[in-house]
Amino acid sequence: MDTMADRTASPAPFLEHYTFYERHEAAVGDAPPSRVIEAVAAFDMRDDPVIDALLRVREWPERLVQRMGGKPCEPFDLSAFTPLHRDDRELTFGLAGRFWRPDFGLVKVADAAAFIALTRADIARLVLRFRVPEGGPSGTRLVTETFVDCPSFGTKALMTPYWFAIRASSGWIRKRTLAGVARALATQP
DSSP, rough: EEESSSTOOOOOTTTTTOEEEEEEEEEESSHHHHHHHHHHHHHHHHHHHHHHHHHHHHHHHHHHHHHHOOOOOOOSSGSEEEEEEOOEEEEEEEEEETTSTTTTTOOOOOOOHHHHOOOOTOOOOEEEEEOOOOOOOTTEEEEEEEEEEEHHHHHHHHHHHHHHHHHHHHHHHHHHHHHHHHHHHHOOO
């Protein structure tokens, strides 16, 4: 499911409002929720060749700017995100910036309180949540949700074309992440 401001979605954690929303879900075996969350925390997106290739394509404009004398670029992965919350059923990250820029325009955020307090009109905030819903008949499931808050018309105008340009690959990254976590859980004793 990938929608723009789908109000049937879960409430956005750490955001009062959101403009864009994306959700994916997959079965991940019969592991207990805490083990699933641990596997998510240990997952390195760059180890998956498809995710790595997609992220390299997204980083290409920044690498071009670097070659023309710009600042060195950092590889983009979950280490760029701020951990916001973790318990036995949920792991939530935040990211703030001007994602449509070649360098992502990231703004460093120290913690959850700083993320909530960041209310600049020129900055979009993104929440990436992994959660294990209460058990169902088909084993343990893992849900990933992405919420993006564009606090001003200008930010929304800049983010909208970017969102539509990257949402297919973003969805593919989320699906590959879910599959990678399921594989990691299957190989653990």
